[in-house]
Amino acid sequence: MEKLIVEGGHPLKGKIHISGAKNSAVALIPAAILSDHVVTIDHLPNISDVHTLALLLEDIGAKVTKQGSRMNIDPRNIIPMPLPNGRVKQLRASYYMMGAMLGKFRKAAIGLPGGCNLGPRPIDQHIKGFEALGARVSNEQGMLYLRADKLRGARIYLDVVSVGATINIMLAAVRAEGRTIIENAAKEPEIIDVATLLTSMGAKIKGVGTNVIRIDGVKTLRSCSHSIIPDRIEAGTYTIAAAAMGEEVLIDNVIPDHLESLLAKLREMGVQMEVGDDQLFIRSSPDLQSIDIKTLVYPGFATDLQQPITALLTKAKGTSIVTDTIYHSRFKHIDELKRMGADVKVEGSSAIIYGKTPLEGTKVKATDLRAGAALVIAGLMGKGITQITGVEHIDRGYENLEEKLISLGAKIWREPLTEEEQADLKTS
Numbered sequence: 001m002e003k004l005i006v007e008g009g010h011p012l013k014g015k016i017h018i019s020g021a022k023n024s025a026v027a028l029i030p031a032a033i034l035s036d037h038v039v040t041i042d043h044l045p046n047i048s049d050v051h052t053l054a055l056l057l058e059d060i061g062a063k064v065t066k067q068g069s070r071m072n073i074d075p076r077n078i079i080p081m082p083l084p085n086g087r088v089k090q091l092r093a094s095y096y097m098m099g100a101m102l103g104k105f106r107k108a109a110i111g112l113p114g115g116c117n118l119g120p121r122p123i124d125q126h127i128k129g130f131e132a133l134g135a136r137v138s139n140e141q142g143m144l145y146l147r148a149d150k151l152r153g154a155r156i157y158l159d160v161v162s163v164g165a166t167i168n169i170m171l172a173a174v175r176a177e178g179r180t181i182i183e184n185a186a187k188e189p190e191i192i193d194v195a196t197l198l199t200s201m202g203a204k205i206k207g208v209g210t211n212v213i214r215i216d217g218v219k220t221l222r223s224c225s226h227s228i229i230p231d232r233i234e235a236g237t238y239t240i241a242a243a244a245m246g247e248e249v250l251i252d253n254v255i256p257d258h259l260e261s262l263l264a265k266l267r268e269m270g271v272q273m274e275v276g277d278d279q280l281f282i283r284s285s286p287d288l289q290s291i292d293i294k295t296l297v298y299p300g301f302a303t304d305l306q307q308p309i310t311a312l313l314t315k316a317k318g319t320s321i322v323t324d325t326i327y328h329s330r331f332k333h334i335d336e337l338k339r340m341g342a343d344v345k346v347e348g349s350s351a352i353i354y355g356k357t358p359l360e361g362t363k364v365k366a367t368d369l370r371a372g373a374a375l376v377i378a379g380l381m382g383k384g385i386t387q388i389t390g391v392e393h394i395d396r397g398y399e400n401l402e403e404k405l406i407s408l409g410a411k412i413w414r415e416p417l418t419e420e421e422q423a424d425l426k427t428s
C-alpha cells in the first residue's frame, strides 16, 4: 500500500490532456455485453474501476483484450453466472451488471455495490424500474436476485433523479419487448454517451439528455466501436487546481458545455480564464472571492466537484457556503482540511468556509475519491509536505494523477506506507 506525498507551494504551468470519463466508462463496459458481437471502446481511462469491471466481465466468460486505451469486449461466450461480493464491492458501477445481465439473460444474481461512502446510497429506483419491466427482485443475504420470464416495456417514473437508475433501466429495456418510457430521467452527459453506444449497437432510444427517455426494445444488438467523452469531473478537478496554483494552465480535451456550472462559479470567484472549443486556459488568479454553491443534478453544480472546490475556497476572501443537496453528508474531507489549517465547519448539509486561511502540509486521509482530489489540491496549495493515505480511492477515478500534475510543475510522488500507517488504516 502506498501514500501520496505532495510538496506544496509550486506554481502550475503547462498543458494537460483529459482522459475518457470514468462515469461513462463504467457503464459502457457492462453495456457492451448486451451485444451479440465484439464491441470496441476507445479512450478508456486507465483507472482501477475500469480494470475491476474488465475482470468482472471475464468472470462471466467474456473475452476482454486491451491495447492502450482501447478495449475489445467479446461477449459471445458469457453465461449468467452469479457475481457475489468481492470485486462487485470494489466499485459503485458494478450495479450496471444488473441491468445488462437482466436485459441479456432475463436473470442476474449480484452482490450489492460498493463505491464511495457518501452516506446512504439506496438503489430502490433501479429495483422499481426492473420490477416495472417484469423482473422479480429479492435480496438474499446481501445478494440481489433478479428473474424475469419476459421483460416488457413499461412507463417508469423515477421518484428521485438518479444517474445510475436511468442508465440501469435503459440497459434492461433495450432488449425488452415493446416501449419503455423513463420519466424524470437524469440528463448527465454520461447517460447520453451510454445511449450513443447502445444506439450504435442498434438500440432504439429517443430523448436522452431530456427528462423523458423512450426506448423501443430490439431482439439483437450488433457490433460497434465507440469513443468515450472526456471526463468532466477530471477536467473540473484540474481546473480547480489551476485556479488554486496555476500561472498558466491549458486543459485540453474538454467539452466546456459540460462544465458550465463550474466555470460560472469560478468566474464569480474571480478566476481568470479563456474558454476554447475543446480547451480551457486558466491564468493566475490571485484575488479570489468567496461564493455560495449548491450541488444539483446536471446541468447544476456537480456533487463530484463539491469536495475539490471546497479546498479552493479556503483561499477565497470571505465566507463561502457549500451545500450538497445530492449527498447530504459528503463532507468527510472537511476534518482533513481542518487538520491542514482550514477554518471550516459543517452544519447540516452545508460546509461553511471562512477564508482566506493558509494551509499547511500534514498527514491526512482520503476517505473517498473526490475527498482524495480535494486533499491533493489542498496539498498543492499548502506549505510544506502533505501525506495522503487512502490512495486506492483516488486510483478508482484519476488516470496518471501524479504524471499529469508533475508535467505542470507540481512536486508529487508515491511512497510505501509505514507499518504504523498500515496498522492505523486497518483499525480505522
Ligand SMILES: CC(=O)N[C@H]1[C@@H](OP(=O)(O)OP(=O)(O)OC[C@H]2O[C@@H](n3ccc(=O)[nH]c3=O)[C@H](O)[C@@H]2O)O[C@H](CO)[C@@H](O)[C@@H]1O
Pocket (backbone or CB within 6 Å): 023, 026, 092, 093, 120, 121, 122, 123, 124, 125, 126, 127, 160, 161, 162, 163, 164, 165, 186, 303, 304, 326, 327
Ligand atoms: C458511477 C457513477 O456514475 N457515479 C455517479 C452517480 O452515482 P449514482 O448513480 O449512485 O448516483 P444517483 O444519481 O443515483 O444518486 C443521486 C441521488 O439519488 C439518490 N438515489 C439514487 C438511486 C436510488 O435508487 N435511490 C435514491 O434515493 C441517491 O442517494 C442520491 O442522493 O451519480 C452521482 C450523482 O451525480 C455521482 O456522485 C457519482 O459519481
Ligand SMILES: C=C(OP(=O)(O)O)C(=O)O
Pocket (backbone or CB within 6 Å): 022, 091, 092, 093, 114, 115, 116, 117, 304, 369, 370, 397
Ligand atoms: C462518487 C463517485 O463515484 P462512485 O459513484 O463510482 O462511487 C465519484 O466519481 O465521485
